Amino acid sequence: MNKKKKNVEFAESQGTSKIKVGDIVIMVIITLLCLTCILPFIHLAAKSVSSNTAVLSKSIFLLPKGINFDAYISIFKDGQLTHSMVYSVLVTVLFTIVGLILTTCAAYPLSRKNFKGRNIFALLLLFSMYFSAGLIPEYLLMKDLGLLNTMWVLILPLAFSPYNTLIMKSFLQATIPDSLEESAKLDGATNFQILFRIVLPLSKSIIATLALFFAVGRWNAYADAKYYITTKALQPIQYLLSNMVLNSSSDSVSLSEAAQVVSTPEVLQAATIMFATLPIICIYPFVQKYFVKGVMIGAVKG
């Protein structure tokens, strides 16, 4: 920021104007790219609350016509989607909590320089990131552990994340000075006390960042549900969505029948996509101010 300011001041002192053609070109490019990121969703949102006739006549672009919420009403009436939504939120919250606890438990000791054996522990913890047994052995393991067709198969196996541990470890090493811990030690603090009274309160931004990563990761993933879960009631919303929208198979029909929908599949699909995106859109603005800083510190030192 500072450097930028200096450059601008410098340019001014040279008598050149503040904004050049190049700046405008860059702003136009960036604006166009940003538009590609939001216009599709505005289009979908418009479609999801438009009347069937307007959608069928293909006249919906960014503004809805003949506003009605029929499609959303049928989603709520249907029950399957709302059930999946509630279930997915529960799974995501549990997963995030377990994930954060495990990550902290691993990252804090690994960030302590005089922790004996930390290289061995780091290797043991991180190796699974580079070498996995593959789908079938892991499937059979889940079967042996009795986790198939349970909610826990979506929570436990992925709850420890080597990648997030690395980010948090780098953050702790970069932001918490050793002297702080040493002086606490001299005052007779135990490791637990240092962790809970000093380290965690200073790590709010990285915890918020990792919470977002865990939550989004869990919320978005459906491959493991596809592998491990056959019970319909235990399918997370993304898996349901992939069956309904992408395969446009029996599921989308069943929704229409159960709820006696008045919307066309087009409108219904748009509403379903918006419905499943909503939770991310809701938490994103609150956490996004933290994560860039968190990731930057983790990335640069990592």
Added chain:
Amino acid sequence: MKKQEKNKVFLPPKKSIMYYIKKDWQLYVLIALPLLFVILFKYAAYPGLRMAFMDYKPAKGYAGSDWVGFEIFQKIFRDGDFIRALKNSLVFNFLDLLVGFPVPIILAILLNELKFPRFKKTSQTILYLPHFLSWVIVASVGYTLFKPETGLINILLRNQGLIQEGIPFLTEKYRWAVTYLLIGVWQTMGWGTIIYLAAITGISGELYEAATVDGANRFRRIWHITLPGIKSTTITLLIMNLGRVMGSNFERLDSFGNVQVRDFQYQLAIYVYEKGLSSGNFSRATAVGLFQSLVGLLLVLLADKFAKSIGEDGLI
């Protein structure tokens, strides 16, 4: 050498393991929990890899199935489906890298050149967003936009009189390949800029001032200062990505898959899923998974070695 000798002089005699456990037992308790998870949910699956060397029959279990040595591997290397999946994986991952790798660098440089802080912040926030959407959502949106008949893009093009019939962006294999790759770039481009922007922030502002005094224009400043300044970050990330050239994202392929584009969509992740869980050919799917993991690991190790040999930090 010297350092070690020094240490010898000043360090107290070596302490036993018990001393450290007593001193830091709380740290060991903490780390035991994630260790337990890794052992239980990752390492415990490793013994299952022996299936790749057996003619594994689920009904008979490990004890009842016969060892066949490398027969399964010989089989998969003669299997047309495997060869096709391997070829597709390599081609598409390489194209992904070729198309996708430079974009975040260019974008980070452009973002860095933006004058108004608020505009910069807002556009960054918007550009990060696609990274947080699932492949199902991205693909659903893609189908909504690119369908030949009802897709927004085709409607717009037709209204403009540019085309007569809808372009099958996602149902014709070559067009699919392009669309699939570009959507991949779009999804990751904003997120990828974070690390480069961090690296650019680390470049001293005085360099830019000096260059401006010497009469360097914007392009020359980028070419002679910014790019060299992010060189090491770029190399590290490039090597990291090279290590990933064997694995494809199952969800991305699954979400964008349809019958018409199966020729290209059929990659190793799909092969393992279909042969393994759908057709019950456990040994074959495990062998392919093992092959994938080993090559991936080898690439990471080689990349790391290479990074260190050219004076970069390395990954591990």
